[in-house]
Amino acid sequence: MPTTARWAATLTLTATAVCGPLGTTALAAPDLGPSGLYAPSALVLTMGHGQSAATVTAERAVTLNCAPTASGTHPDAPRACAELRLTDGDFSALSVRAGVMCTKEFDPVVVTVDGVWKGKRVAFERTFANECVKNSYGMTVFTF
Known part of the structure; x- marks a missing residue:
């Protein structure tokens, strides 16, 4: 040669x-912004019994970071982040799982979410009839 x-x-x-x-x-x-950095996706989710976040003391709180990788104190951060990516961070778009059966017991549970999703401020609050109903929304996001 x-x-x-x-x-x-x-x-x-x-x-x-x-x-x-x-x-x-x-x-x-994934999710590189114009500056070449990851757009932050860091959330704090809380849960407490009562009818509104204004009158409830949080009983549980978890953190969920989805960029650059899934982490935090959420029990299943990777699956919760994947689920949120499917709805582009829209918590109200999480649907009820098929086949879940809950009692009609009224023991209201309030879930709040505060933080940022892909660099945009997020504030979400929802009251569920009971904890079973809360856990039936989506697959893992509200299961903590």
């Missing part, structure tokens, strides 16, 4: 080895 061909092959292999992984990583990076 001539020397020129060897140098060309060596340079090609070196460029592929060095630049190839960089291109793959850049394509896989």
